[in-house]
Amino acid sequence: MAERPRSGGPVKVTAAGTRQPSLTDVAGVAGVSHMTVSRVINGTGPVRPETRARVLAAIEELGYRPNSAARALVTGRTGTLGVVALESNLYGPASTLYGIENAAREAGYAITISSVSRPGRSSIADAVENLRRQAVEGVIVIAPHVTAGRALEAAPADFPVVAVGGGEAAPVPVISVDQRDGARRATEHLLALGHRTVWHVAGPEDWLEARDREAGWRETLERHGANVPQVIRGDWSSRSGYEAGRSLAKERDLDAVFAGNDQMALGLLRAFAEAGISVPRDVRVAGFDDVPEAAYFTPPLTTVRQDFIEVGRRTFGLLTQRMDGGDRHARALVVPELIVRESTGPR
Amino acid sequence: MAERPRSGGPVKVTAAGTRQPSLTDVAGVAGVSHMTVSRVINGTGPVRPETRARVLAAIEELGYRPNSAARALVTGRTGTLGVVALESNLYGPASTLYGIENAAREAGYAITISSVSRPGRSSIADAVENLRRQAVEGVIVIAPHVTAGRALEAAPADFPVVAVGGGEAAPVPVISVDQRDGARRATEHLLALGHRTVWHVAGPEDWLEARDREAGWRETLERHGANVPQVIRGDWSSRSGYEAGRSLAKERDLDAVFAGNDQMALGLLRAFAEAGISVPRDVRVAGFDDVPEAAYFTPPLTTVRQDFIEVGRRTFGLLTQRMDGGDRHARALVVPELIVRESTGPR
DNA sequence: GCTCCGAATGTTAACGCTAACAACAATGAT
DNA sequence: ATCATTGTTGTTAGCGTTAACATTCGGAGC
Numbered sequence: 001m002a003e004r005p006r007s008g009g010p011v012k013v014t015a016a017g018t019r020q021p022s023l024t025d026v027a028g029v030a031g032v033s034h035m036t037v038s039r040v041i042n043g044t045g046p047v048r049p050e051t052r053a054r055v056l057a058a059i060e061e062l063g064y065r066p067n068s069a070a071r072a073l074v075t076g077r078t079g080t081l082g083v084v085a086l087e088s089n090l091y092g093p094a095s096t097l098y099g100i101e102n103a104a105r106e107a108g109y110a111i112t113i114s115s116v117s118r119p120g121r122s123s124i125a126d127a128v129e130n131l132r133r134q135a136v137e138g139v140i141v142i143a144p145h146v147t148a149g150r151a152l153e154a155a156p157a158d159f160p161v162v163a164v165g166g167g168e169a170a171p172v173p174v175i176s177v178d179q180r181d182g183a184r185r186a187t188e189h190l191l192a193l194g195h196r197t198v199w200h201v202a203g204p205e206d207w208l209e210a211r212d213r214e215a216g217w218r219e220t221l222e223r224h225g226a227n228v229p230q231v232i233r234g235d236w237s238s239r240s241g242y243e244a245g246r247s248l249a250k251e252r253d254l255d256a257v258f259a260g261n262d263q264m265a266l267g268l269l270r271a272f273a274e275a276g277i278s279v280p281r282d283v284r285v286a287g288f289d290d291v292p293e294a295a296y297f298t299p300p301l302t303t304v305r306q307d308f309i310e311v312g313r314r315t316f317g318l319l320t321q322r323m324d325g326g327d328r329h330a331r332a333l334v335v336p337e338l339i340v341r342e343s344t345g346p347r
Numbered sequence: 348m349a350e351r352p353r354s355g356g357p358v359k360v361t362a363a364g365t366r367q368p369s370l371t372d373v374a375g376v377a378g379v380s381h382m383t384v385s386r387v388i389n390g391t392g393p394v395r396p397e398t399r400a401r402v403l404a405a406i407e408e409l410g411y412r413p414n415s416a417a418r419a420l421v422t423g424r425t426g427t428l429g430v431v432a433l434e435s436n437l438y439g440p441a442s443t444l445y446g447i448e449n450a451a452r453e454a455g456y457a458i459t460i461s462s463v464s465r466p467g468r469s470s471i472a473d474a475v476e477n478l479r480r481q482a483v484e485g486v487i488v489i490a491p492h493v494t495a496g497r498a499l500e501a502a503p504a505d506f507p508v509v510a511v512g513g514g515e516a517a518p519v520p521v522i523s524v525d526q527r528d529g530a531r532r533a534t535e536h537l538l539a540l541g542h543r544t545v546w547h548v549a550g551p552e553d554w555l556e557a558r559d560r561e562a563g564w565r566e567t568l569e570r571h572g573a574n575v576p577q578v579i580r581g582d583w584s585s586r587s588g589y590e591a592g593r594s595l596a597k598e599r600d601l602d603a604v605f606a607g608n609d610q611m612a613l614g615l616l617r618a619f620a621e622a623g624i625s626v627p628r629d630v631r632v633a634g635f636d637d638v639p640e641a642a643y644f645t646p647p648l649t650t651v652r653q654d655f656i657e658v659g660r661r662t663f664g665l666l667t668q669r670m671d672g673g674d675r676h677a678r679a680l681v682v683p684e685l686i687v688r689e690s691t692g693p694r
Numbered sequence: 695g696c697t698c699c700g701a702a703t704g705t706t707a708a709c710g711c712t713a714a715c716a717a718c719a720a721t722g723a724t
Numbered sequence: 725a726t727c728a729t730t731g732t733t734g735t736t737a738g739c740g741t742t743a744a745c746a747t748t749c750g751g752a753g754c
Contacts (some may be wrong), residue, residue, distance in 0.1 A: 016539065020710095022709090022710055022711085023711065024628075024710080032733075033733065033735080034710090034711085034736050035712085035733075035734065035735080036733060036734080038733085039732095039733090040714065042712085044712090044713095045731095045732080045733090046730095046731055046732060046733095047732075048732065048733090049732085049733085051732080051733085059753090065479060065480060066480070066483070066710090066711080067415075067420070067709085067710050067711070068480065068482045068712040069416045069417075069419035069420040069425065069482060069709085069710080069711090070416075070709070070710035070712090070739090071414035071465070071710080071711055071712075072419075072708085072711090072739095072740050073414070073416040073417050073420050073709090073711070073712095073739050073740065073741085074711050074712045074713080074738080075711085075712070075713095075739090076739080078416065079481075080459070080481070087445045087448075089438055089441050089442060089639070091436055094436050095436060096443050098434045098462055101434075101460060101461075101462045102434070102462065102464075105461070105477075110459050110461070110477075110478075110479075110481045111459065111460055111461075112427070112457050112458065112459045112460075113448060113458055113459075113460055114448075114452070114457070115445055115448045115449065115452075117449075123721070130452075130457075132412060133413070133415065134415060134427070134457045135414070135415045135416060141376060144675060146610075176714095237639065238639060238640045238642065238643035239642070239643070241643070242643055262641060263639070266640055266643050266644075267643050269645065270643040270644070270645060270647070273645050292436070292585060292610070292717065293585045293610060293613055293640070295585065295586070296585035296586070296588070296589055296613050296614050296616075296617040297613075297617070297622050297645075298616065298617060298644075298645040305710080314727095327378050367740095369739090369740055369741085370740065370741065371740080379704090380703065380704050381704095381740085381741085382703075382704065382705080382706080382742085383702085383703060383704080385741070385742065386703090389742085391711095391742090392701095392702085392703090393700095393701055394702070394703085395702065395703090398702080398703085413740090413741080414739085414740050414741070416739085416740080416741090416743040417704090417709090417739070417740035417742085418712065418740080418741055418742075419709095419741090420709050420711085420739090420740080420741070420742095421708080421709050421740085421741050421742045421743080422709090422741085422743095423709080423740070591712060647703085675700075
């Protein structure tokens with residue numbers, strides 16, 4: 001029953017103002033060395049149960065909180081990952097962010113974000129540099145943008161960066177949803193309904209997702225020997241979809257339209273309603289993303305669902321692999337799913 | 348012309364593997380002491396132009412990056428703020444987050460996020476504690492939730508926490524949009540169109556915003572001597588709005604409905620369309636938030652716009668004030684704006 | 695020619711923590 | 725009884741940075 005004296009020497013107690021208690025303070029109260037306290041906290045090395053209890057009590061009493069800066073300094077690890085996010089309310093990126101944050105938190109990592117208002121080669125590079133200055137251990141770039149991919153081509157080999165949904169050519173691991181496959185599914189679904197061809201309202205040209213969806217649509221039409229109409233280009237917004245719809249409404253043999261995302265599909269529906277074109281009776285419409293509202297559009301929208309939470313989780317997985325020295329050219333594909341609703345329903 | 352020798356003693360060059368260069372390494376290359384390098388980097392103290400140039404060259408050459416952990420350890424400041432965000436794709440919270448991140452970045456702060464899947468007393472407290480362990484200098488809680496507010500009541504006085512859109516009773520600075528006023532505007536707009544009363548589809552009871560909007564609606568009706576119909580409760584989702592719409596469609600003298608947010612309004616529109624009820628001819632509908640899609644609903648939705656970017660900016664401002672010892676009971680209100688569209692248009 | 699001053703630089707000591715090794719007791723084997 | 729072994733605790737030395745003080749040096753003032 002080694003009843004040690006409750007305090008050894010002159011203990012540096014939280015006296016001068018508001019200084020946070022340190023390991024040494026706890027050690028003083030518990031009557032042990034600071035090392036023993038460290039061992040209790042980290043579970044490294046053996047500690048006698050009574051000692052442990054005494055230390056835990058002291059920690060509780062002082063409200064001790066480990067100093068992460070000191071820990072990071074000595075271990076060289078910060079336990080923080082950076083995410084470069086496009087500053088937008090687009091459903092996909094936001095969901096991906098939460099997926100990543102969840103997976104990271106479970107694994108004991110914190111997430112620091114650096115947002116980018118307009119993606120561009122230098123802004124992405126700046127954001128990454130900004131995060132490196134925060135001493136993150138790795139960076140995830142959510143920027144499904146052509147220029148983002150280009151920015152990543154210069155990614156240094158000695159620092160782990162992964163990209164989600166972009167930068168196919170960059171020497172960093174990439175995880176993405178198979179946009180082509182999704183577009184193929186939507187297009188084939190429309191063709192199977194007997195339409196001779198399918199129009200397409202594409203997203204902005206500098207988005208990889210937009211390109212891939214367009215490519216998937218085009219390939220499918222060509223494979224089926226269908227005529228490939230002129231692409232109409234939008235910017236993902238409902239407004240641009242609306243404008244596309246206004247010009248499409250003038251088209252004579254308009255049968256089916258595949259929109260690059262749900263927002264633009266909404267704009268289409270709006271424009272068609274105004275023009276007295278009934279969906280699905282006169283024209284069938286499909287979208288992409290399956291935002292939660294899509295089921296309540298007028299009419300409910302057929303669309304392609306992407307599992308963003310899964311994307312986030314796998315992205316985190318790819319990053320940890322990369323941090324452990326994994327391949328710079330790893331790739332992962334998430335397969336989307338077609339959700340059929342009334343907008344492509346029976347007439 | 349003090350041409351010092353290019354290297355003094357045995358400089359600890361980046362030799363053993365991948366160790367990052369330190370101040371001392373830079374000092375060795377530049378032929379100065381590490382303190383001079385520190386002064387060049389931080390702009391503290393005088394340095395001769397030639398010396399500065401030499402140091403900058405050495406920094407460039409080695410690709411030196413200051414070690415933020417070491418800096419944080421000695422200064423006691425991490426330059427990081429924490430944000431507790433509700434894990435949702437709701438338009439408002441996501442926009443607020445970006446507003447905060449922008450303002451913070453401009454001021455040289457990094458943002459660490461900790462998301463919370465379901466708000467609750469302990470989960471919020473856990474998230475805050477989690478962030479404190481990351482040594483953030485202050486925390487912003489975006490959780491317009493009743494329980495969130497309650498969790499903040501226990502917020503320690505020695506650590507700066509601010510809340511956005513919640514926790515009216517908590518001893519922390521709060522910034523919020525004037526929900527009551529927004530609801531009043533929408534309700535009065537509908538009453539002014541000649542309706543005897545206005546129905547309300549409210550958000551979940553444990554959301555403060557839902558309560559405030561409901562209160563604003565109720566007050567307005569009472570002030571105008573209108574009958575106050577039974578509130579229908581949703582959960583912000585389009586699905587719940589749709590269900591509310593189905594039951595409202597059976598109501599006999601249904602004239603006008605004020606939905607607690609735009610998503611639920613969308614559900615209403617859908618249900619009414621299915622029931623053969625025309626908006627705005629048979630029923631007028633208003634929403635809340637002005638999500639970007641609202642202008643393209645069928646019909647375009649009258650709604651109350653909140654400036655979330657402004658909210659984010661002011662939240663950051665309030666936090667920095669608080670960190671400088673500002674009042675724990677500061678409050679800030681952002682005034683919303685009514686946007687009139689076809690859903691409450693002429694019949 | 696000497697002192698004094700300020701500009702420029704250097705030296706030393708923390709900051710709070712973990713890694714590495716040292717020390718000591720109790721335990722069991724010999 | 726002796727010695728290695730194991731369990732438990734302590735001591736010391738950094739990690740890379742900034743704060744505080746010390747030093748050097750050239751020129752201004754007398």
